[in-house]
Amino acid sequence: MNQKWNLEDTQKLFKKPFFDLLFEAQKKHRKYFNPNKIQISTLLSIKTGACPEDCKYCPQSSRYKTGLKKEPLLKIDQILKAAKKAKSLGSTRFCMGAAWKNPKEKDMPYLEKIIKEVKKIGLETCMTLGTLNNFQAKRLAGAGLDFYNHNLDTSSNFYSSIITTRTYEERLNTLKKVRNSGMKICSGGIMGLGEKIQDRIELLMTLSNLSIQPESVPINMLVKIPGTPMENTEDIDSFEFIRVIAATRIMMPQSYIRLSAGRENMNEQTQALCFMAGANSIFYGCKLLTAGNPSEEKDQNLFKKLNLYPDYKIQNIDAEKIKNNNLNTSKLNKKQYYNAAL
Numbered sequence: 001m002n003q004k005w006n007l008e009d010t011q012k013l014f015k016k017p018f019f020d021l022l023f024e025a026q027k028k029h030r031k032y033f034n035p036n037k038i039q040i041s042t043l044l045s046i047k048t049g050a051c052p053e054d055c056k057y058c059p060q061s062s063r064y065k066t067g068l069k070k071e072p073l074l075k076i077d078q079i080l081k082a083a084k085k086a087k088s089l090g091s092t093r094f095c096m097g098a099a100w101k102n103p104k105e106k107d108m109p110y111l112e113k114i115i116k117e118v119k120k121i122g123l124e125t126c127m128t129l130g131t132l133n134n135f136q137a138k139r140l141a142g143a144g145l146d147f148y149n150h151n152l153d154t155s156s157n158f159y160s161s162i163i164t165t166r167t168y169e170e171r172l173n174t175l176k177k178v179r180n181s182g183m184k185i186c187s188g189g190i191m192g193l194g195e196k197i198q199d200r201i202e203l204l205m206t207l208s209n210l211s212i213q214p215e216s217v218p219i220n221m222l223v224k225i226p227g228t229p230m231e232n233t234e235d236i237d238s239f240e241f242i243r244v245i246a247a248t249r250i251m252m253p254q255s256y257i258r259l260s261a262g263r264e265n266m267n268e269q270t271q272a273l274c275f276m277a278g279a280n281s282i283f284y285g286c287k288l289l290t291a292g293n294p295s296e297e298k299d300q301n302l303f304k305k306l307n308l309y310p311d312y313k314i315q316n317i318d319a320e321k322i323k324n325n326n327l328n329t330s331k332l333n334k335k336q337y338y339n340a341a342l
């Protein structure tokens with residue numbers, strides 16, 4: 001059972017001296033993870049632009065003139081080509097995003113087919129398609145979707161300053177449906193939207209106090225896109241960002257924390273401190289959904305300097321090992337499961 005986080009304790013965490021906070025985060029990190037391993041995911045936008053939502057940070061909203069080229073749903077062979085390339089470059093998870101408010105019923109069979117085909121390549125699958133109903137969540141889970149990404153982005157209070165076309169409650173409801181369907185949850189936020197420290201605190205409290213904590217928590221730094229209402233927002237200070245990563249690690253000690261969008265605007269030292277503060281997952285490949293990301297080569301260089309290795313443990317190889325050892329994994333918690341796989 002994970003610790004429940006109240007306002008007082010979370011505020012105290014954020015007020016800690018920087019190095020005390022980092023030290024506590026490192027201790028938690030090392031308790032549950034190998035600090036020299038990193039989970040690697042690759043993103044693909046399977047349907048780009050013309051989104052009816054008004055998220056003020058997003059280049060894909062139809063409300064803003066960002067010069068983005070719209071693309072209908074990609075063909076299956078285009079998706080599989082990108083997935084194979086991601087696998088060959090060392091990714092273990094393939095994350096597919098669609099600029100939708102929600103998927104339509106007519107899209108479901110095709111989405112199921114995509115999931116099945118990408119899994120055949122030997123990759124974990126993740127999708128982010130907007131709001132889901134119970135039936136859709138069950139169908140995606142049934143097709144084998146491992147993760148569903150659905151970010152809360154910021155605090156419930158600040159949410160309506162960023163998005164007016166949906167509510168925080170709707171986001172939480174979709175997360176519930178995803179959890180009930182048996183899929184793993186990927187949910188996090190964006191820093192640098194002009195939020196207060198209190199908003200960061202409230203976001204992390206909401207995520208960490210979910211009935212089961214998200215298995216994956218992406219922490220994005222706003223990528224300022226010309227043409228969006230957020231294009232001139234003030235930068236978040238790098239140390240403030242690192243604090244958020246450390247607090248996330250302490251509050252969700254067993255979750256993978258993804259140093260998500262915004263790495264292109266971070267130097268290597270900032271990224272290294274984020275890894276030290278507990279981030280252990282990244283998006284790999286020179287494109288996020290529509291915005292840029294460091295090249296594979298640049299990341300390989302950074303990994304070399306930091307002696308970081310891709311985390312293949314969560315893939316089938318381990319499941320196979322566990323099976324051969326005849327272990328009853330259903331009785332193991334996450335840490336025991338990982339240890340058993342070593």
Ligand code: SAM
Pocket residue numbers: 057058059060097098099100101128129130131149150151153189190220221222223224225261262289
């Ligand atoms: N339309 C779906 C939705 O919003 O749930 C899925 C795709 S949406 C692009 C996925 C996530 O990308 C958003 O929830 C947001 O956290 C993140 N994102 C979008 N634009 C961003 C930006 N400019 N900088 C950082 N993160 C961004």
Ligand code: DTB
Pocket residue numbers: 043059095097128149151188189218219220223260261287288289290291292
């Ligand atoms: C997440 O938290 N960040 C990713 C993924 N989940 C879907 C998306 C980042 C998008 C950055 C802007 C773009 O590429 O359009």
Ligand code: SF4
Pocket residue numbers: 051052053054055058059060061098099100101130
């Ligand atoms: Fe649409 Fe998602 Fe972008 Fe919001 S974040 S505008 S829902 S694609």
